[in-house]
Amino acid sequence: MVKNSLKIITIFMLLAVGTVADEFHGGGDILCSDCHTTHYSQSGTLPERAEPGGPFSDLLLIESADRLCLTCHDGTDPAAPxxxxxxxxxxxxxxxxxxxxxxxxxxxxxxxxxxxxxxxxxxxxxxxxxxxxxxxxxxxxxxxxxxxxxxxxxxxxxxxxxxxxxxxxxxxxxxxxxxxxxxxxxxxxxxxxxxxxxxxxxxxxxxxxxxxxxxxxxxxxxxxxxxxxxxxxxxxxxxxxxxxxxxxxxxxxxxxxxxxxxxxxxxxxxxxxxxxxxxxxxxxxxxxxxxxxxxxxxxxxxxxxxxxxxxxxxxxxxxxxxxxxxx
Amino acid sequence: MKKLIFICSTYFTIGWAGGIYAESGTFKSSKHADPGIGVHRDTNLPRGNCSQCHLQHDGDLPYDFALFAPADNGTCLSSGCHDYQYQWPPGDYYWSFPGNTTDWYNSAHGASAGQFPPGNGRQVALCVQCHDPHTAGDSIHGVYPSATRELEERGCYSNGAIVGQGCHGMNGSTRPAGADDIYSQLLKSSRHNVEASAKEHSTDWQASYPYGRESRQVNSGHFSDSNRHVECVDCHNPHKAVSGGHQIGSNEIGGALLGAWGVQPSSAAPGATPTSFTAVDFNTIGGSLEYQMCYKCHSYFAFGNTAPSGYTDNAREFNPANASFHPVQDTIPTNSYTIQTPENGLTQTMDNRWNNIVHNKMTCSDCHASETATDPGGPHGSNNPYILTGSPAATDIAFCTSCHLGLVYAPPTRPIGETGSRFDGQTTGEEDASHYFHVTVRGIGCRQCHGGRQEPPPAQPEQRSPYPLDAGSAHGTNTLVGLMNGANISAYVPGNCTPTCHESITYSAGPE
Known part of the structure; x- marks a missing residue:
């Protein structure tokens, strides 16, 4: 719990000082919640786009980073390659x-x-x-x-x-x-x-x-x-x-x-x-x-x-x- | 626009300068790239794929050019590709008779310790000295046959685009040790003109005939009319030839012709033209006869009954059944005066070169070669007509006396006793019926009495100047014995001669 809290804090600190991303995933083209959820609920309703079985490492919506990336980069999002x-x-x-x-x-x-x-x-x-x-x-x-x-x-x-x-x-x-x-x-x-x-x-x-x-x-x-x-x-x-x-x-x-x-x-x-x-x-x-x-x-x-x-x-x-x- | 100018200037400056890109897209048309017969060392890759030879990121060991093996002949000869020998179907001949790897390493090229260019560390024996594994070509001739770096013969005497500066070129500083200057011979007024045609061997180059071919069938058309040609590889197999000329007095080939091929005519009636031939591969020097190679182009085998203008059927002329001939194809049945016999008092009548134990035969190249004795042997070129070592003029005796001893056939002084010739005063009983009188005193040329014409001139009216000579008439004739088909001989039998110069003379002829 402490570890997850630190990660959340880190993420918000990064957002506060502006993104370090010089390329995509910065400047407002993507939101933190596109990939992360802070309050994954196992007993309640799953967050939108979340995969069952969480919470997952790094507060990801999906257990696998690869599958998470590919939710956008699989051709379904016309703005993502x-x-x-x-x-x-x-x-x-x-x-x-x-x-x-x-x-x-x-x-x-x-x-x-x-x-x-x-x-x-x-x-x-x-x-x-x-x-x-x-x-x-x-x-x-x-x-x-x-x-x-x-x-x-x-x-x-x-x-x-x-x-x-x-x-x-x-x-x-x-x-x-x-x-x-x-x-x-x-x-x-x-x-x-x-x-x-x-x-x-x-x-x-x-x-x-x-x-x-x-x-x-x-x-x-x-x-x-x-x-x-x-x-x-x-x-x-x-x-x-x-x-x-x-x-x-x-x-x-x-x-x-x-x-x-x-x-x-x-x-x-x-x-x-x-x-x-x-x-x-x-x-x-x-x-x-x-x-x-x-x-x-x-x-x-x-x-x-x-x-x-x-x-x-x-x-x-x-x-x-x-x-x-x-x- | 600036971009276009830049691109164009780059292209002209780098791409065309010096014309160094002789490959320029030829690979896809090469045999290595052929979808049917191309390189397939690695069956997991497409046939002809670059990685069949070049491993891009290298394999287990890094080799030059990213090759799968060290960049030497082993890449070609020990890779499962060219390990042994090529095959060809019966009836056609795939030049230039590749032989096998043993032949190659025993050949003059394969065993050469020379370098080309001299001193650059690259051995003559490297396959890639002559062959471009990517295949080369040009806009005129297209892809060069057999993946040679140069167009056929130019590969023998050129260095890149610089003609005459190659291994057999005219520049001694660029010739490897042991290589002869052949190019200079090919510039002479009379020559086997290897530049006159190109790619005759490969006009039907296709997947099923990957190495080019020449038919081994009689009068196939591959050696006649528009296909008449001569290239270095028509006579020389660069994969098998060894150094050295033929042994004087024998009609066997020299090492330089080893690995080539010729045709043996079937026997024919006297005066008849042989029309049946058997192809002969020159696998060994012994039993391979030089005339067989020459007949490939200079007989019925090549052109049937219609010889090209200026050419004659040599197989007909040298036919051993003829009345008389130079012993190119076989020995002379009655040879008692050209060798030392009791009949001529054991007198030497031939030059020392023929005065040995195999002195009763000869080769075409004994007479057809450079006019300069120190030049490379073989009928490459001469400043005399017909690539002759001497002048064929009827009144010129020097050519004949280079082999037939002048002391016998043109004695400077009146001989006292036996000259060794059948036609001397001692034998005929008349001083005028002698070589001394005719040649030395009257200045009659050899060919006025010998080997001048195929059809005897008329006896009348009397004419002392030579009748026109016929090409090939010195080879042999069925008209008269003793090669007495001279330009001024109307009729002859031993003991009776009817020249055009004077009336018929009867004299005492020596024994056969």
């Missing part, structure tokens, strides 16, 4: 890599197409090898952080933080508050609304730490794994910056899986960017990062890759690779 399959929210938007992709199941299932919620899994490319049960709040702090998308500052809880600042490392074309809002659209989450400058790979590599290094190799190879944070330069990096810059032809298309070779331009980091425009301008200096090839949440294809690279032979099999390498 849909991150649970099936996703129709971005269909036809021309920005199919939106919202970090989607999970194949709410929790408890291991999939081959993305991160798994609520089930113990071994963290790929981690050293030492570690296992974890991933939750929405493993990566996002619903109360907000100084990071873009409320990303937690220390994903692996090692004590070393990674900041991904909106307006410094990531840029949006549409201001983060206008929209989305409860009465607005999901436009803010569209992939085309985002430009990246830095830190995204660093953030992912906090858990997938093996991939945080761009290991050099013996010439004429440059790396012994696909590099991250590498640009098209120097010119012997076995890619085709001209093809990338023009963005026409092999690899580039309107939609993934439309039967016509080519997919929308992959995401990239622009290390010298100062705003959304410069962060979304194709150039030889653009860098590949984790999000170039992978959805953060998951997607329709194996390994959370943005195109059917590890799936069946299809028109788009090579599209993602060809945008940069044009082999």
């Amino acid at each position: 849909d991150v649970l399959a099936p996703v129709a929210m971005y269909q036809g938007s021309g920005s199919e890599f939106s919202g970090g992709g989607f999970f194949s199941a709410a929790e408890g299932l291991i999939s081959i197409t993305g991160h798994d919620l609520g089930v113990i899994t071994q963290v790929p490319y981690s050293n030492p090898v570690k296992a974890t049960i991933l939750s929405c709040i493993s990566c996002h702090d619903p109360h907000g952080t100084i990071n873009y998308r409320n990303l937690v500052i220390d994903p692996d809880s090692s004590g070393t933080g990674v900041t991904v600042g909106l307006g410094s490392d990531v840029f949006e074309e549409i201001h983060q508050q206008i929209p989305p809002s409860r009465n607005a659209s999901i436009g803010a989450y569209r992939a085309g609304n985002i430009g990246y400058r830095a830190r995204m790979t660093e953030w992912c590599a906090d858990c997938h730490n093996i991939l945080g290094q761009t290991d050099p190799a013996n010439p004429p190879a440059h790396f012994n794994r696909h590099p991250s944070l590498a640009s098209f330069e120097p010119s012997d990096y076995h890619n085709d910056p001209g093809h990338w810059a023009v963005g026409i032809g092999e690899g580039f298309g309107v939609a993934t899986g439309d039967g016509i070779e080519g997919i929308p331009r992959l995401r990239f980091q622009a290390p010298g960017a100062t705003d959304y425009t410069s962060a979304t301008t194709p150039a030889a200096s653009n860098q590949v990062f984790c999000g170039t090839c992978h959805f953060a949440h998951g997607g329709p294809f194996k390994s959370s890759i943005l195109w059917p690279f590890n799936d069946q032979v299809s028109a788009d099999l090579y599209s993602g690779c060809q945008q940069c390498h044009y082999k």
Whole structure:
């Protein structure tokens, strides 16, 4: 009881000083009572949207944080990005890599197409090898952080933080508050609304730490794994910056899986960017990062890759690779 | 607009400068990417998927290029992909006869300790020196066959887009140790013009014929008319060839032709054109005969009865049933004067190179090669017509006397005794009926009496200047014995010669 009281006090103190959230879940777009209840009654009427069996940890309305998040982010709330399959929210938007992709199941299932919620899994490319049960709040702090998308500052809880600042490392074309809002659209989450400058790979590599290094190799190879944070330069990096810059032809298309070779331009980091425009301008200096090839949440294809690279032979099999390498 | 200008300038500056992107979208058309036959090392992944070779985030061990194995030939040859040998159906020949991994490591290329470019640490023996696993191509020719980095022969003598600067190019500083300059030969006035055609081997390149093909059937059309061609790989198998030319005096191939193929004609009547052939793979040097390779293009096998302009049917000319011939296909039945025999007083009549225990046969490349003896062997090119080592002019004797001893056939002074030739004063009983009188005194050229024409010229009116020569007439003839089909010989039998220069002469002929 004392513990719960302290939490309640903390929540109200945060609200009193204004939210720490720089992104969503702040500025009035969400209410505390959307997720929490202070007086869960087991004997009386359950709070609106509450799950039976409470009270729950952290005064949540629903026992599982993942299921709580997905009450809004399952596509039922038009103002909240849909991150649970099936996703129709971005269909036809021309920005199919939106919202970090989607999970194949709410929790408890291991999939081959993305991160798994609520089930113990071994963290790929981690050293030492570690296992974890991933939750929405493993990566996002619903109360907000100084990071873009409320990303937690220390994903692996090692004590070393990674900041991904909106307006410094990531840029949006549409201001983060206008929209989305409860009465607005999901436009803010569209992939085309985002430009990246830095830190995204660093953030992912906090858990997938093996991939945080761009290991050099013996010439004429440059790396012994696909590099991250590498640009098209120097010119012997076995890619085709001209093809990338023009963005026409092999690899580039309107939609993934439309039967016509080519997919929308992959995401990239622009290390010298100062705003959304410069962060979304194709150039030889653009860098590949984790999000170039992978959805953060998951997607329709194996390994959370943005195109059917590890799936069946299809028109788009090579599209993602060809945008940069044009082999 | 500024963005567009930036994009365009980037493209032109980085993408097109130097034309370094020879791949440029060719991979999807490659055999490695083919949905039917493409790479499938990992059956959990789509066939042809990049991860079949590149593991992106590396596997258990980090290798260069994120490959699944060390970035050396083992990636290709020990991966379950190219471990042993390719297969092909009967009837068609998939160039360039890949052989197997043992052949490769024994070959001149596979065993080479050289580097290309010299000093850069990259061995000649690396598969990727010649092959681009992603496949290359260009806007004119499309995808290059067999995933070569360059278009066919250019891969042999070019370095990237710089023609003539490759392994067999003309620049000694860029040639690996042991590599010959072939490119310079191919620039000569007479040559096997490997640049004249492209992709003839792969015009039917499709999934069921993944390595390109040439028919091994007679007069298939793959060697004639618009398909007539010659490429380096028509004669050389880069996966199996070893260094070295053929042994003089034998008609077997040299190591450089090992792994290629040819055709053996069935026997034909004297003067007849062989029309039946059997394909022969040059699996070993012993038993593989150089003419078999040449017949592949220079006989009925290639063009039927209609030889291309300027060409003749060599299998007809060298037919061992003919009245006389150079011993390219078989020995000369009556050879008592070109080797040391009791009949010629055991006199040496051939150059020392033929004066050995296998001196009774020869190869096409004995006569067809560079005019410069120190150049690489083989009929790559010459500044003489027909890729000849010497001038074929009727009045020029130097070409013939490079093998047939000048002391015998063009003695500088009047011989006193036996010359070793059937046609000397001692044998014929007449000083004028001799090589000395005709060649040395009267300046008659070899081909005025030997190997000049297929049809004898008329005896009348008398003419001492040579009648026009026929190409291939020095190879052999069924018209006259002793290769007496000279440009000025109307009729000949041993002991009686009817030239166009003077009246018929009867003399004493030596024994056969």
